[in-house]
Amino acid sequence: xxxxxxxxxxxxxxxxxxxxxxxxxxxxxxxxxxxxxxxxxxxxxxxxxxxxxxxxxxxxxxxxxxxxxxxxxxxxxxxxxxxxxxxxxxxxxxxxxxxxxxxxxxxxxxxxxxxxxxxxxxxxxxxxxxxxxxxxxxxxxxxxxxxxxxxxxxxxxxxxxxxxxxxxxxxxxxxxxxxxxxxxxxxxxxxxxxxxxxxxxxxxxxxxxxxxxxxxxxxxxxxxxxxxxxxxxxxxxxxxxxxxxxxxxxxxxxxxxxxxxxxxxxxxxxxxxxxxxxxxxxxxxxxxxxxxxxxxxxxxxxxxxxxxxxxxxxxxxxxxxxxxxxxxxxxxxxxxxxxxxxxxxxxxxxxxxxxxxxxx
Numbered sequence: 001x002x003x004x005x006x007x008x009x010x011x012x013x014x015x016x017x018x019x020x021x022x023x024x025x026x027x028x029x030x031x032x033x034x035x036x037x038x039x040x041x042x043x044x045x046x047x048x049x050x051x052x053x054x055x056x057x058x059x060x061x062x063x064x065x066x067x068x069x070x071x072x073x074x075x076x077x078x079x080x081x082x083x084x085x086x087x088x089x090x091x092x093x094x095x096x097x098x099x100x101x102x103x104x105x106x107x108x109x110x111x112x113x114x115x116x117x118x119x120x121x122x123x124x125x126x127x128x129x130x131x132x133x134x135x136x137x138x139x140x141x142x143x144x145x146x147x148x149x150x151x152x153x154x155x156x157x158x159x160x161x162x163x164x165x166x167x168x169x170x171x172x173x174x175x176x177x178x179x180x181x182x183x184x185x186x187x188x189x190x191x192x193x194x195x196x197x198x199x200x201x202x203x204x205x206x207x208x209x210x211x212x213x214x215x216x217x218x219x220x221x222x223x224x225x226x227x228x229x230x231x232x233x234x235x236x237x238x239x240x241x242x243x244x245x246x247x248x249x250x251x252x253x254x255x256x257x258x259x260x261x262x263x264x265x266x267x268x269x270x271x272x273x274x275x276x277x278x279x280x281x282x283x284x285x286x287x288x289x290x291x292x293x294x295x296x297x298x299x300x301x302x303x304x305x306x307x308x309x310x311x312x313x314x315x316x317x318x319x320x321x322x323x324x325x326x327x328x329x330x331x332x333x334x335x336x337x338x339x340x341x342x343x344x345x346x347x348x349x350x351x352x353x354x355x356x357x358x359x360x
């Protein structure tokens with residue numbers, strides 16, 4: 001098969017994130033924990049960092065810093081390596097277990113270089129020999145701060161893109177599913193000259209009513225899809241019943257009524273169709289409880305179910321059947337007016353009157 005003749009699906013298209021715009025954050029957005037059991041050294045280092053705008057918390061023991069770190073979320077941890085008891089490296093590991101993103105800078109004494117270099121391989125951001133030169137400390141903290149900010153920005157942008165991409169792919173899947181099922185519904189409509197275009201007409205009428213009722217776009221789309229698929233369960237109904245010109249027996253009518261349940265059975269695995277599945281199930285329920293399949297009444301019927309229900313009833317009134325001719329628009333409105341508050345609520349009946357699209 002040539003490349004030009006291969007069919008494609010909307011699901012084949014993968015959209016890459018195109019731009020992660022990043023601006024360097026101000027140092028005032030960073031919180032730095034400085035840990036040193038030598039208070040003079042700790043105060044000096046804290047002062048250097050405060051001088052360039054960082055918010056600084058100073059601690060004399062690793063445990064104090066760790067206790068506070070578990071209650072808050074500092075950006076950077078600057079810690080002496082050798083403090084007795086818990087070492088700076090132990091504190092760094094405990095801090096990273098609590099917050100894997102925290103940037104850690106070790107202050108090391110003479111002879112600690114090998115251990116510090118090993119710490120770099122374990123995820124520590126940097127190490128500086130004690131006593132640190134002010135400019136070396138500022139640069140090290142700045143690099144760590146900017147690196148963490150960039151990583152967090154990139155992650156947030158990537159998560160946002162992934163959510164958008166998942167929604168795009170879910171929408172593509174809905175379109176593929178609805179398109180396939182709509183073709184099936186159209187094929188079912190073609191079984192009888194009286195039903196040709198029925199599902200499309202119900203779908204368009206339902207969307208028009210939803211717009212008239214000022215439903216949001218998601219609800220309009222849900223009722224449109226439900227209108228298109230409302231009779232998908234009719235594939236379980238024999239042709240002989242569909243074409244029967246005489247009145248149906250109670251048993252035969254029971255088979256017809258079952259199409260609501262059969263439709264849900266067909267659509268239920270397609271979770272991405274969401275509330276449309278419920279609307280399909282309820283499209284023959286009636287406001288006074290006389291409908292089927294569950295005899296729901298009034299507000300027990302979803303708003304979308306009511307919209308699809310009155311749309312289907314309206315199109316059915318206008319269409320001819322094997323056993324009767326279709327009604328005129330004026331006759332149909334008289335029927336619905338007489339059934340207002342019985343079959344359907346006053347609100348959706350008035351919305352139909354405003355948004356009637358008639359036969360297509």
